[in-house]
């Protein structure tokens with residue numbers, strides 16, 4: 001039996017991490033995954049050849065979303081505080097599932113619209129609207145005024161259903177990674 005794919009190896013997870021904490025955030029996550037231990041921000045900065053302030057910015061952004069947590073400890077000799085950080089990759093999965101769940105809802109309603117209504121559009125790039133709305137406008141595009149015709153939604157519906165299937169597969173793979 002193969003192990004389930006790790007959450008940080010999902011492209012969508014990597015994108016999410018980069019979006020919430022910047023270009024170098026995945027490097028931070030990978031260092032923690034490798035070490036499986038707590039690392040201080042100074043150690044991280046050295047490893048990554050970044051300034052400590054840059055590493056702290058990344059960690060603070062991750063902390064804001066609950067992905068990185070820290071422990072504060074006082075050095076009894078110097079009286080200085082040091083911050084030891086730990087990364088919760090499970091939290092990345094949670095954030096990702098939240099986001100994908102929203103996408104799923106949107107796609108499901110799109111699928112419903114595409115399968116339940118006749119859709120109408122003009123020949124331009126204006127919005128596609130359901131039959132009832134198009135009828136209210138007497139089949140003249142509310143945006144550009146040109147005539148509106150029925151759209152063949154079969155192709156679009158097929159595409160939506162394929163996207164939905166891929167999304168459901170990904171969600172279940174992510175759930176297995178937790």
Ligand SMILES: [Zn+2]
Nearest residue numbers: 122126141144
């Ligand atoms: Zn139009």
